[in-house]
Every structure is written in structure tokens, then in C-alpha cells.
Amino acid sequence: MIYLDNAATTAPNKEALRIATQKYEKLFYNPSASYKQGAEVHALIENCKRTILETLVNEEDIADYDIIFTGSGTESDNLAVRWTYYTNNPVLISNKEHSGIYETAKKSFRVYPTIDGDDYFLRENFSIYSCPNGILASNELLKFEDDDKDRSPLVSYVHVSNETSEITDIVSLAKKVKERYPEALFHSDGVQAYGKIPFKLTPEIDMYSISAHKIGGIKGIGALVYRKEVKDRLRPVIYGGGQGNGLRSGTENVLGIIDFAEAVKRWNNPFIPLSEEYSFDNRVYVNAAHARRLRIMLLELLDKEKFVRISPEDGSPYILTVSAKGKNNEVIQKILEEKYGILVGIGSACSSNHAGNKGRVLRALGYGDDIINGALRFSFSPQTTVEEIRTAAKAVNEVVWSLS
Numbered sequence: 193m194i195y196l197d198n199a200a201t202t203a204p205n206k207e208a209l210r211i212a213t214q215k216y217e218k219l220f221y222n223p224s225a226s227y228k229q230g231a232e233v234h235a236l237i238e239n240c241k242r243t244i245l246e247t248l249v250n251e252e253d254i255a256d257y258d259i260i261f262t263g264s265g266t267e268s269d270n271l272a273v274r275w276t277y278y279t280n281n282p283v284l285i286s287n288k289e290h291s292g293i294y295e296t297a298k299k300s301f302r303v304y305p306t307i308d309g310d311d312y313f314l315r316e317n318f319s320i321y322s323c324p325n326g327i328l329a330s331n332e333l334l335k336f337e338d339d340d341k342d343r344s345p346l347v348s349y350v351h352v353s354n355e356t357s358e359i360t361d362i363v364s365l366a367k368k369v370k371e372r373y374p375e376a377l378f379h380s381d382g383v384q385a386y387g388k389i390p391f392k393l394t395p396e397i398d399m400y401s402i403s404a405h406k407i408g409g410i411k412g413i414g415a416l417v418y419r420k421e422v423k424d425r426l427r428p429v430i431y432g433g434g435q436g437n438g439l440r441s442g443t444e445n446v447l448g449i450i451d452f453a454e455a456v457k458r459w460n461n462p463f464i465p466l467s468e469e470y471s472f473d474n475r476v477y478v479n480a481a482h483a484r485r486l487r488i489m490l491l492e493l494l495d496k497e498k499f500v501r502i503s504p505e506d507g508s509p510y511i512l513t514v515s516a517k518g519k520n521n522e523v524i525q526k527i528l529e530e531k532y533g534i535l536v537g538i539g540s541a542c543s544s545n546h547a548g549n550k551g552r553v554l555r556a557l558g559y560g561d562d563i564i565n566g567a568l569r570f571s572f573s574p575q576t577t578v579e580e581i582r583t584a585a586k587a588v589n590e591v592v593w594s595l596s
Contacts, residue, residue, distance in 0.1 A: 194580045197537040198406075199354055199384060199511050199571035205408035208454035216447040223444055224435060233446060237261075240453035247456060247472045248386070248400065248417055249393050257393070258423070260416045260436045261449050265383040265403035266292035268416040271429050271439065272379040272399045273297055273348060282345045287556040288356075290381050292401075293348050294552075344375040351385035351400075355553045355569065357507030359389060366396035377422060383414075387459045388483075388510050390476055398422045404448065408573075409455035413448030461574040479574045484509035486572050486581050493585035498592045500563060502554070510573075515559075516566040516592045524568060524591055532587040537569035 195203070215236070223233040241259045249257050262268045269292035273283060283297040347369045351362050366378040379399040385391060387407040393400060399422070403414040418426070423437065432441030460475050461482050470478070487509050491501065494514060502513040516524060521538040528534040551564035570584070 194532075194534045194584055196570045196572065196576070196580070196584055197535050198573040198576070199569060200537055201405045201411065202408050202573050203575070204405070204410050204451075205455050205458045208408060208451055208458050209410065212447055212451035212454050215450050219446070223446065224433065237444060237446065237449055240449050243453040244402075244415065244456055245417070248391075248402075253393075253395075256395075256419055256421070257417060258420050258437060260418070260440050261444060261452075262414045262416060262436075262440060263412055263445070264414040265381065265401050265406075266290075266414075267429065268401035268403070268414045269293050269348075269379075269381055270296050271416050271426065272377075272401065272418075273346060274429055275346060275377065275425055275427050284345050284347045286349060288353060288358075288553045289348065289350050290354060290383070293350070293381055297348070344377070345373055346377045346379065347373075348379040348381070351380045351382040351391075352389065352508045352511075353553070354384045354511070356513050356557070357503040357511035359385070359506065359508055362397060363394050366394065370396045377425065384508060384511070387456070387472075387476060387479075388508060389480060390473065393417065395419070404452040404455055407455055407459045409452045410448060413445055413452050415452070459574065480509050482574060483572045483576070486576055486578065487512045489578065490570060490581050490585055493582065493589075495589045495592065498589070498596075500566075502559070502563070502567065511569060511571045513567060513569045515563045516568065516595075518562050519566040519592060519595055521566050521568055523595065524566075524588070527591045527594075528587060531591075532584075534584050534587055536584075536588075537571060538567060 219229070219233045219236055221227075221229040221233050223230055223237055225231075225233075242254070244259060245254050245257055260268075260271065262271060269290065273293060273296040275281075285293055285297050287294075289297075347366075349360055349362060349365060352359050360380075362378075362380045366380075369376050369378050377398045378396060379401070380397060381401045382391075383401055383403045383406055386402040398419050400417045401414065402417065403409075405411045405413075423439070426439055428439045428441065430441045433443075435441050435444060456472065459472075459479070460470075461479050490512055491514075498516055499514045500517050502515055503511060515521075525536060525538050528536060551559075551561075551567075554564045554567060568588070
């Protein structure tokens with residue numbers, strides 16, 4: 193089998209899972225317990241936080257940040273956006289956001305009780321800005337009505353698009369947002385960016401969502417990295433015993449947390465030795481170079497007569513989205529799987545089974561049904577090989593020609 197849908201999920205790192213399981217078997221205790229073993233598990237979780245923070249924050253700034261572990265990147269997005277549910281603050285997003293942001297923001301309205309006790313919805317409380325050619329001009333985002341400048345909007349913008357691979361300079365955008373709205377909260381969904389493009393958080397970025405299973409961890413564990421100074425402005429998604437710094441109640445997923453940290457240490461091209469010489473940042477550069485080579489090769493090998501490129505040239509090296517214009521991508525996907533043993537994506541795996549969401553992002557970018565219905569997403573990992581790309585390209589060309 194050739195697996196080219198790594199933007200949906202990656203294969204779990206076996207060594208990371210082995211080590212995590214060993215640690216968990218010894219320290220299976222509840223981290224909230226008052227006895228010594230519980231304290232040891234709590235300390236282990238804090239060490240895992242430190243491992244992850246060291247990859248995202250400069251050493252001198254780590255004390256300013258904390259992590260809430262969640263069940264997924266989508267839950268992390270919800271935790272960031274749902275602050276506005278309890279306030280009269282607007283949400284500003286683009287129309288190409290991941291569904292975890294888009295659908296949550298759509299529900300960001302205030303609920304007021306009527307005299308007879310029923311609830312009514314005062315108004316929708318968010319703004320979606322169009323993105324011609326996939327790019328949101330900062331002046332579009334920043335022209336929110338002057339009367340609302342003091343209402344501290346939440347601005348959320350995806351770092352790397354899971355559907356097109358477009359990379360947004362969120363550092364620059366966050367600075368412009370804070371210049372315009374000093375009390376705004378800025379959040380970014382970094383699920384497709386973390387570990388895949390060089391990046392460090394800056395003070396203007398208040399919250400950042402990541403997920404373990406996109407970089408060799410197991411499913412069921414994500415994280416919201418946030419600046420400690422904004423904690424009091426967040427609101428829980430899950431209420432209960434007050435775990436997760438009071439923002440995510442429920443006994444922590446200790447195995448998932450350990451595995452997340454161990455996977456971070458091993459997110460690596462198999463041909464590169466794991467040593468102190470190759471820091472996380474170094475591995476990000478080397479792995480990205482490998483992915484970029486695969487991306488360029490695949491694009492060159494695909495039949496230019498049959499395929500239209502959707503991904504921008506300077507997009508994430510880990511994702512290449514093209515369209516077999518006028519063809520049915522579900523048919524192509526099925527033939528590739530059943531005849532060739534090749535797995536590719538046809539959109540966001542987080543919402544691809546929901547017909548109402550099909551093509552939302554591509555349609556927002558101005559594409560019509562002939563392009564949307566033929567869209568194929570190829571996504572790579574550090575383990576993807578050149579030979580797999582050659583084999584896949586040949587098979588995809590054959591399938592599309594057979595459908596002509």
C-alpha cells in the first residue's frame with residue numbers, strides 16, 4: 193500500500209508509542225490524586241508540556257506560555273473560539289478556515305432570555321471575509337467597523353490550509369491585528385503547520401492549536417498552546433473537576449500526552465539520525481526539504497493535459513492539491529485504492545463525509561464544480577519515498593486517462 197493522505201493522519205511512530213506505553217504502565221495513576229504517585233504523573237505531564245513548548249517558543253519566553261491538552265485539534269479550536277459565546281465580542285475569520293473554526297464561529301451568538309423564559313438569538317456575531325485567490329488581505333480583515341474597535345474581537349486564521357496548502361504569515365497578520373485592536377485575541381489553527389514549516393510563536397499570537405496524530409502521534413490528543421496572560425478570558429468547553437487549568441475538565445489522557453511528546457522527539461526522516469545534533473528545528477528544515485522534493489516530483493510527473501494545479505507554488509511542501517478537471521474525484525479515489533493500493537485524499541478528512549461542507553473552501557477561492565469535483569489532495573510524511581511518488585503518479589495518470 194502507498195499512503196498519500198498524511199494531512200488526514202500520519203502513521204503512529206512505533207518507538208514513540210512503545211516508550212509511551214512503558215511509561216504509562218508504570219505511572220498509570222490519576223494525576224489529580226494527592227498521593228506521591230499521582231504527583232509523579234502530574235510532573236510527567238508538565239515535562240511533556242515543556243517538550244512541546246520548547247519546539248514552539250523561544251527559551252526565554254517559555255514561562256509566558258502554557259498548554260491545555262484536548263482530545264483533538266478541533267476541540268482546541270473550539271476552546272479558543274467559544275470565549276465569544278459568553279461575551280458580546282465578534283469573531284473575525286476567513287472563509288477558508290478549517291471546519292473546527294468555521295462551524296464554531298457560525299454558532300457564536302449571544303442568547304438572551306425573553307420575559308416568558310424562552311431564549312432567543314439576538315444576532316449572529318461573526319464576520320467572514322472573502323479570500324480572492326486564497327489570500328486574505330490584511331486591510332480586509334482590519335476594516336471592521338470603527339464603532340466596534342473597543343469590543344475586542346477574536347481573530348482566527350489558519351496557518352496552513354489543510355485543503356490547498358497555502359501558508360499564511362500569521363506573525364505579520366497578528367501584529368497588524370493587535371495594532372488595530374490592542375485588546376483582540378489572535379488564534380491560529382496550526383495543525384497542518386506544526387513540525388512541518390519553521391515557526392516560533394510571537395507575543396501577538398495568543399493561542400495556537402496543534403494535534404499529535406499529524407506528526408506521528410496517536411489519535412485522541414491535541415493541544416491548545418496559549419499565553420498565560422489570556423487564560424482568564426477563555427471559557428471551558430467541558431465542565432467538571434477543573435483539570436486542564438480549569439479549562440478542560442476530565443482526567444487527563446496520560447498515555448496520549450506522553451505519546452505526543454515522544455512523537456515530537458521522533459518526527460523525523462528515517463535517514464537522519466536522532467541525536468542532539470539534529471534539534472527539532474533542524475529536523476523541520478530537513479524534513480521539509482524532503483517533502484518539497486516529493487511535491488515537485490509529483491507535480492512534474494502528473495499529466496499536465498489532465499490536471500489543474502490548486503496548491504500555490506509556495507504552499508506547504510507536505511500537501512499538493514490538484515484537480516482532474518471534469519472528473520469525479522470519488523471514482524478516482526476508489527479505483528486507486530482498489531486497483532493500485534494507493535490512498536489519497538479528496539478534501540478535508542474532518543468534514544469530507546458531510547455533503548454540506550464539500551468544496552466549501554475551494555468554492556470560496558472561486559473554483560467551480562468542474563474543479564471541485566475533481567480535486568485530489570496528495571500529502572506526504574518524512575517516511576514517504578521517491579519510489580512511492582513515481583508509482584503513484586503513474587497510477588493516477590492511468591486512472592484519469594481511463595476515465596476520459
